[in-house]
Amino acid sequence: MSNATDQGSKKAYLDRDFMDGPDARPLRLLAEYLEPMERFEDYNIHDTILMFGSARIKSREMAEAALTDAKKSGGDLARAERDLLHSRYYEDTRELAFRLTEWSKQLNESGRRFVICSGGGPGIMEAANRGASEARGENIGLGISLPMEQSNNPYITRRLDFEFHYFFMRKFWFLYLAKAVVMMPGGFGTMDELFESLTLVQTGKVRKKLPVVLYGSDFWDRVIDFDAMIEYGTISPEDVNLFHRADTVDDAFEYITCRLLEDALGRPGICL
Numbered sequence: 001m002s003n004a005t006d007q008g009s010k011k012a013y014l015d016r017d018f019m020d021g022p023d024a025r026p027l028r029l030l031a032e033y034l035e036p037m038e039r040f041e042d043y044n045i046h047d048t049i050l051m052f053g054s055a056r057i058k059s060r061e062m063a064e065a066a067l068t069d070a071k072k073s074g075g076d077l078a079r080a081e082r083d084l085l086h087s088r089y090y091e092d093t094r095e096l097a098f099r100l101t102e103w104s105k106q107l108n109e110s111g112r113r114f115v116i117c118s119g120g121g122p123g124i125m126e127a128a129n130r131g132a133s134e135a136r137g138e139n140i141g142l143g144i145s146l147p148m149e150q151s152n153n154p155y156i157t158r159r160l161d162f163e164f165h166y167f168f169m170r171k172f173w174f175l176y177l178a179k180a181v182v183m184m185p186g187g188f189g190t191m192d193e194l195f196e197s198l199t200l201v202q203t204g205k206v207r208k209k210l211p212v213v214l215y216g217s218d219f220w221d222r223v224i225d226f227d228a229m230i231e232y233g234t235i236s237p238e239d240v241n242l243f244h245r246a247d248t249v250d251d252a253f254e255y256i257t258c259r260l261l262e263d264a265l266g267r268p269g270i271c272l
Contacts, residue, residue, distance in 0.1 A: 032169040036162055040177070043160065047264065048117040048140060048177040049100055049256065051093060052193045053124025053184030059094075063087040089184050089216060090127040096182065096249045097131030097139075103257055105137060107265075114179060114260060115140055119170075120152040120161065124184045129155035142170050175200065179264050180256045181212045183243075185219040198242050209263040212243040213252050220245065 018024055040046075058066065063084040070080040097116045104114045116132035118125035120141030132139035133155040141156035143163045152161055164170040175197065183194050194214075200206040214220045229235045246252040258271040 029166060029169060032164055032166055033172070036173055039159060039162075043138060045113070045115050045138075045140070045160075046177065047112055047114045047179045049114050050174055050178045050181045050193075051097060051116060051118050051124065051128035051184065052182065052186060052190050053089065053093060053127075054186040054190060055119075055121045055123035055125060056187070057090050057123045057127075057185070058083050058087050059090045059127065060084070060087045086185070090124060092215070092249050093124050093127035093182075093184055094131035094134075096252055097128045098135045099131075099249065099253050100256065101132040101135035101137035101139070103253075105135070112265060113138075114264075115160075117142065117174070117177070118156075119143065119189070120156060120163075122153055124186065126153035126155060129153055133157075142173055144170055171196065175206065175210075178210060179208070179260060181210060182215060182252065182256070183213065183220075184215050185223075198239075201242050202239060209259070211256060211259040211263070213246050213255060214243050215246050215252055217245050217247050 012018055013027075019027065063080070063086075067077075067080040067084050069075060070077045100114065101116055107113065115138055116128050117140040118128040120129075120143030125141070129139045129141055130153070138157045138160060139155070140160040141152045141162065143152040143161070144167060145163055145165055152163065162170075162173075164173075171193075174193070181193075181197050183190060194212075197206075197210065197212055201210050201212070226235070226240050230237050230240070244255050246255060255271075261267045261270040
């Protein structure tokens with residue numbers, strides 16, 4: 001229990017010692033459910049397109065500047081060249097988010113919007129929010145407070161810029177509203193989100209149809225050997241149908257939009 005103070009009576013919800021203590025943890029959890037829900041309702045947001053990926057992937061302009069600096073100063077040239085090569089994933093994310101946002105804004109007659117949502121940070125997350133912002137669309141950043149992370153990126157719609165303390169409440173809001181998921185190359189966090197998404201779909205805990213796109217075969221084929229998992233019998237052969245591989249913005253865009261038109265908007269025959 002929280003320690004008594006000598007300041008006289010105080011409303012419990014104004015007592016910082018109590019609210020920040022372990023006994024009030026259920027209240028903090030509830031707040032991370034109710035407060036985002038209020039904001040989403042205010043903006044009439046019921047559907048999102050999630051875009052996950054590494055916080056370390058740079059934009060092309062940043063990567064080019066870093067390469068120029070490395071050549072001048074004798075810095076890590078190999079790393080700078082690698083970052084420039086991989087910056088294509090930032091630019092592809094940015095373009096895909098732009099195109100999906102423009103497409104979504106044309107669905108006025110349906111009463112539905114599919115709003116770009118990211119983890120709110122730098123790298124691929126920034127690219128997703130940036131592309132949606134450049135298309136003049138509202139977009140969401142579900143950030144998390146971490147000791148080594150910087151604040152959320154500046155492209156997020158201000159009222160839809162969140163910072164969570166609890167990972168699992170952030171994950172809840174990621175998938176509760178999601179109608180499609182795009183997985184760009186990433187690290188542990190991206191793998192976590194990928195396998196959680198696939199597990200929920202595989203086990204039927206997510207009852208809605210949730211198209212998942214793995215973008216960049218050159219990355220995913222090296223990082224995850226799904227064929228080996230089938231060979232060892234740890235997944236079924238049909239489980240690889242839970243996701244779609246894409247290597248171009250055109251492919252990812254066509255797949256996502258056709259699936260949303262069929263699955264979310266009930267327009268059969270769109271996908272060939």
